[in-house]
Amino acid sequence: MTTKEPKRPKRPPRAPAATTRTELVWAEIHSGVGSGKRLNEKLKDAFGVPYAFLTEGQWREIQSKAGFRHSARFEINIALRRYWLERLETTISDETREAVASAKEKLNEAYEALAELIVNDEFFRGPLQFHQRTPLEQRLELEETCDSISHAQIILSAAAKRLARGPGQPSYGPLYDLIHHLDFILYGQHGICVTRSKNRIPAAPATDTPFEYIWTVIKVADLQVSESTVDTVLRDYITERDEHDRAFPKRAL
Numbered sequence: 001m002t003t004k005e006p007k008r009p010k011r012p013p014r015a016p017a018a019t020t021r022t023e024l025v026w027a028e029i030h031s032g033v034g035s036g037k038r039l040n041e042k043l044k045d046a047f048g049v050p051y052a053f054l055t056e057g058q059w060r061e062i063q064s065k066a067g068f069r070h071s072a073r074f075e076i077n078i079a080l081r082r083y084w085l086e087r088l089e090t091t092i093s094d095e096t097r098e099a100v101a102s103a104k105e106k107l108n109e110a111y112e113a114l115a116e117l118i119v120n121d122e123f124f125r126g127p128l129q130f131h132q133r134t135p136l137e138q139r140l141e142l143e144e145t146c147d148s149i150s151h152a153q154i155i156l157s158a159a160a161k162r163l164a165r166g167p168g169q170p171s172y173g174p175l176y177d178l179i180h181h182l183d184f185i186l187y188g189q190h191g192i193c194v195t196r197s198k199n200r201i202p203a204a205p206a207t208d209t210p211f212e213y214i215w216t217v218i219k220v221a222d223l224q225v226s227e228s229t230v231d232t233v234l235r236d237y238i239t240e241r242d243e244h245d246r247a248f249p250k251r252a253l
Helices: 021-029 037-047 056-066 071-090 094-118 135-163 172-190 210-220 227-244
Strands: none
Touching (some): 037 071, 056 071, 056 210, 094 135, 172 227
16 A cells, blocks of 8 residues: 655745835836836736835845846846736736636526526416517527526636636746846856856856856746746756757847
8 A cells, every 4th residue: 555645835935025115216216117116016916026126135136146247137127027017918816717706606596597497387377468478489588598608607617717827827938038038138248048057157256057047036036936947947948949049149238
């Protein structure tokens, strides 16, 4: 007899780093898009993340570990902005899922109530006015209504399945694009592409490996993505990048 090993408990999401109002203002100023206040408000409502762009402390950590020039902050902020905008466009709110579930439940109740009336002969008794339909016509119309409800239930069931939050989703697509932009930034700063090598970034002040650089940005930006997910997406990205042999333009950032 074999016993299943208990699943490893899921780590709770990281809480965003404590940030002063002044730091948030500076983050918005350095966002590269004028003011990031409106985007920050949307992120706070949708994900509980208070800011979309690097604060002074976050930038200093990335700069010291990756050995970047100051110009990289602008590029990373733009990459993060694209990531969050795509997340906002692809994320389904809990209210929408609840509305679909509620509609399904109400339609089920309506279907059962109508079905009971259709087979209840007493429902069709009593005198009819000249303009009213015959009992047979009324029964047929109620049966058609039940058919319409059945079709609506099929649509709602498919929608509920489509809108369900799966493991690792919906961050895979936006995360893939973010890694691509971070790869371009690394190339623009140091002339190398991201790899899964254990070797340190070959620049005098850098302390991170290419993977650690990607993970540092994602971690300090509070993207709520696990390290294993980053590793999986990075592996897929590097494989497809190298298969297509897409070289970055030769210009420094």
